[in-house]
Every structure is written in structure tokens, then in C-alpha cells.
Amino acid sequence: MRAAVLYAWNEPFKIEKVDLQDPQQGEVMVKLAASGVCHSDLSIQRGVLPMPPPIIIGHEGAGIVEAVGPGVTSVQKGDHVILTWLYSCGICRDCGRGRPHLCDKAAMATMTGGMYDGSTRFKVGGNDMRHWCGSFSEYTVVPEQAVIGIRPDVPLTSACLVGCGVMTGVGAAMNTAKVQPGDLVAVVGCGGVGLNVIQGAAVCGAEKIIAVDLVDKKLEMAKVFGATHVVNSKQGDMAEQIKGLTDGKGADFVFEVIGNTNVMQQSFQAIRRGGAMVAVGVPPIGQELSLPAFSFPLEEKSVLGSYYGSPRFRYDMPRILDLYMAKKLKLDELVSRRLPLDEINTAMEIMEKGEVARSVITYA
Numbered sequence: 001m002r003a004a005v006l007y008a009w010n011e012p013f014k015i016e017k018v019d020l021q022d023p024q025q026g027e028v029m030v031k032l033a034a035s036g037v038c039h040s041d042l043s044i045q046r047g048v049l050p051m052p053p054p055i056i057i058g059h060e061g062a063g064i065v066e067a068v069g070p071g072v073t074s075v076q077k078g079d080h081v082i083l084t085w086l087y088s089c090g091i092c093r094d095c096g097r098g099r100p101h102l103c104d105k106a107a108m109a110t111m112t113g114g115m116y117d118g119s120t121r122f123k124v125g126g127n128d129m130r131h132w133c134g135s136f137s138e139y140t141v142v143p144e145q146a147v148i149g150i151r152p153d154v155p156l157t158s159a160c161l162v163g164c165g166v167m168t169g170v171g172a173a174m175n176t177a178k179v180q181p182g183d184l185v186a187v188v189g190c191g192g193v194g195l196n197v198i199q200g201a202a203v204c205g206a207e208k209i210i211a212v213d214l215v216d217k218k219l220e221m222a223k224v225f226g227a228t229h230v231v232n233s234k235q236g237d238m239a240e241q242i243k244g245l246t247d248g249k250g251a252d253f254v255f256e257v258i259g260n261t262n263v264m265q266q267s268f269q270a271i272r273r274g275g276a277m278v279a280v281g282v283p284p285i286g287q288e289l290s291l292p293a294f295s296f297p298l299e300e301k302s303v304l305g306s307y308y309g310s311p312r313f314r315y316d317m318p319r320i321l322d323l324y325m326a327k328k329l330k331l332d333e334l335v336s337r338r339l340p341l342d343e344i345n346t347a348m349e350i351m352e353k354g355e356v357a358r359s360v361i362t363y364a
Contacts, residue, residue: 003137004344005124007054009047012345013136018056019123020139023069027115028147030081033156035135036060037347037359038164039191044132045348048284051132055113056122058361059085061135062160065147072144080152082163084313085133086110087143101308106145115143135160136344138363148317154324157338157360158331161192162320164308165358166331169196169257170320171309172280173204177253181205186242187227188267189257189281190218192334192358195225197255197280199329202226210245212238221357225330238263239270250275255306259283265291273299280306334358 001020004013023029035058043049044057051057061083065075075081087109088100095103105116113130114120121141122129134140150159169192173179185206187197190213201209202225211222212231219230231241243250250272256264259281268277268291283289295301311317323329336356339347340363347359 001138002341003056003122003134004058004341005054005056005129006045009045009053013045013348015342015344016124018129018137020141021121021123023067023072023121023141025069026071026144027069027121027141028065028072028075028081028144029067029139029141030061030063030083030147031066031139032061032063032135032137032363034062034160034363035361036161036163036165037344037351037361039193039351040164042348042352050285051111051113054129056129056131056134056137058136059083059133060160060163060165061133061140062156062163066139068144074144075147075149079149080154080156080159081147081149082159082317083133083135083140083142084146084148084163084317086308086313087116087146088313089116090145098312099310100313101311109143135163136341136361138341148313150318150321151325154321155332157362158324158335159321160360161331161334161358162317165192166196166320166329166334167311167317168280168306168309169193169198170200170203170329171311171316172197172255172278172306173200175310175316176304176306177255177276177278179204179206179253182207183252184208184246184272186210186212186251186254186267186270187222187257188212188238188254188263190215190222191257191354193280194255194257195222195334195357197257198222198227199225203323203328208245210242210251212242215354224333238266242270246272249273252276253278255280257281261287261289264289268295268301268303271301273301276302276304278304278306335360338362
């Protein structure tokens with residue numbers, strides 16, 4: 001079998017022959033059908049996210065269960081599944097409170113690039129190779145908690161996107177902000193995740209959804225996904241333009257989906273009294289955000305962090321796919337390019353240039 005291996009930061013992936021161990025206790029082997037190419041993958045390649053190479057990454061995966069290890073009960077061979085890159089344990093305090101995305105054990109497994117104990121199931125040239133989800137590989141092995149069974153009639157080339165970008169965006173609106181019918185919403189940054197925030201807000205019944213970006217092509221795409229108004233921030237102060245579309249008061253929710261602290265400040269200025277700026281984009285580690293302190297007690301403004309769309313994986317991910325099958329959410333329209341694994345570096349390049357909403361690696 002083959003996988004794309006990242007050997008060093010800021011270097012291309014190399015396609016290698018790899019060996020994969022059978023799944024052990026509580027683990028599942030998945031034959032990948034498709035993997036989305038996410039901006040987080042690029043951040044790892046560029047050294048922005050602290051996940052040092054060598055490593056096999058890729059985390060928006062969908063496929064078919066090939067084998068299960070002892071003790072696995074939620075899926076069986078032949079089931080269609082999507083992968084979640086957070087391996088929540090299911091028994092800690094946050095998992096028990098319905099917040100599995102905040103599981104400490106999951107965070108540790110994510111950062112070490114392996115299973116719960118830090119071990120890996122991949123070998124390259126006889127040497128252990130760490131992996132994070134590992135969907136840039138023809139097969140992968142992950143803990144059972146990372147495998148979500150789905151209905152078999154969903155195209156896997158679209159279902160894979162729910163593993164990260166769709167869940168992050170739709171969940172930010174539905175779960176983190178809990179947008180209500182009639183709310184006024186602005187979404188700053190109309191890449192893959194931003195488009196999903198937009199359609200999540202639309203499903204929730206937002207009255208106005210204002211898409212903000214610098215690129216007119218992205219703003220046109222935002223209309224396809226449910227934006228009622230668009231703002232090109234090159235044409236003037238972003239906050240003032242949003243206020244101009246909301247009777248001068250600002251939006252109930254402004255979602256910042258870029259990860260730029262200057263834009264986060266502007267987004268905070270664009271919310272109304274009692275509103276919230278929802279931080280979806282991830283700024284570089286070490287950066288700080290300065291906001292007017294009086295706005296918190298005197299205007300009841302707030303900042304909400306949204307990590308992975310605040311998901312309850314086994315409920316939210318199948319629910320998103322049900323909405324897709326009911327034509328309430330768009331997934332097919334997110335896929336700009338389908339490429340084989342051999343063209344993984346092309347997929348990374350066109351994403352970095354902003355030429356696609358999402359590329360998908362497909363496996364025969």
C-alpha cells in the first residue's frame with residue numbers, strides 16, 4: 001500500500017510504500033475512498049501547527065471498514081464510515097458533559113501523532129512512522145472512537161468533508177453560536193470553512209447572512225451557499241459596512257474564519273449589544289488579542305471560541321449527512337477538484353493559492 005509522507009517542514013510530500021499493522025484492541029482498519037485536503041494539513045506542512053515530521057497526515061477521510069480489532073462493537077467490516085481526527089475517550093469529564101471535542105486524552109493523541117499511547121501502526125522502510133488520522137494513505141488504523149458509521153447511500157467523496165471543514169463550519173453556527181431564526185449573521189472569510197458557516201447559519205434560519213472577503217469570486221460562491229449580502233472589505237471599513245446592512249447596530253454573530261487578530265478586532269467591532277464574535281479561525285500560537293474591556297459588562301458583548309464546531313461526533317456528523325441527503329446542506333458544490341494521491345502536492349499548492357474551496361484525494 002502507499003501513503004503520502006511528510007519528511008520535513010516546507011518540503012513536498014513523498015509517495016512511499018508503507019506497511020500497516022492489523023488493528024489491535026479497540027482499533028479499526030479503514031480502506032480509504034476519499035480524503036479532503038484541509039488548510040490544517042497545509043499548516044502542518046508549513047510548521048504552523050506543532051506536529052513535527054516525519055508523519056503521515058490527512059484527516060478528512062471516508063471509506064469502508066476493512067477489519068476491526070478485539071472489543072470493537074460500533075462498526076464491522078463493510079460499514080461505510082467517516083473519520084474524526086479527535087479520538088475522544090468517552091469517559092472523561094468533558095466527554096461525560098457532551099463535549100467530546102474538549103477531551104484531554106484526545107488532545108494528547110492529536111498532538112503526539114499516534115494512538116492513545118503514542119504508538120503508531122505504520123512502518124516505512126521497517127521504521128515506525130507516526131500518523132495523524134492518516135487519510136493521505138490507502139488504508140489507515142485508528143481507535144474505534146475516531147470512526148463514525150454513516151448511511152451507505154452517501155457518496156464518500158462528499159462525506160469525507162464532514163470529517164473537518166463541514167463539521168467545523170456548520171457546527172460553529174449550529175452548536176457553538178446556536179444561531180436562531182431571525183438572527184443577523186456575518187461571516188468573515190469565505191474559504192471552505194467559511195462557506196460551511198454560511199450554510200449552517202442558513203439552516204438555522206438566520207434572517208441576514210453577510211459574507212465578507214477580499215476576493216469577489218469567493219463572495220459569489222458565498223451566495224450559492226446562502227449568503228444574502230456580500231461585503232468586499234477592500235471597499236471600506238468592514239465593521240461599518242456590516243453595520244450599514246444591520247440598521248447601524250451590528251450583527252448578532254460575527255464569525256471570524258481567518259485566524260487574523262486584526263480581523264478579529266474588526267469583527268468584534270461589528271457585533272451589536274448582546275452579540276458575540278465567534279472565533280473559528282486559528283491565529284498563530286503566541287499572538288494576543290486586544291479588545292475594549294468595557295464592552296463586556298456594559299454591552300454584554302462576548303467572544304466564543306469554536307473548536308471543530310463543538311461537535312458530538314456520533315450525533316452531529318450523521319445529522320449533517322442526513323441534511324445533505326435532504327438537500328438542506330451542500331457538499332458536492334464544495335469539491336472543486338478531485339485528484340489521485342500522486343498529485344497531493346498539486347492539491348496543497350492550489351489550496352495555498354486560494355484556487356479551490358476543497359480538493360479531494362480519491363482512491364481507486
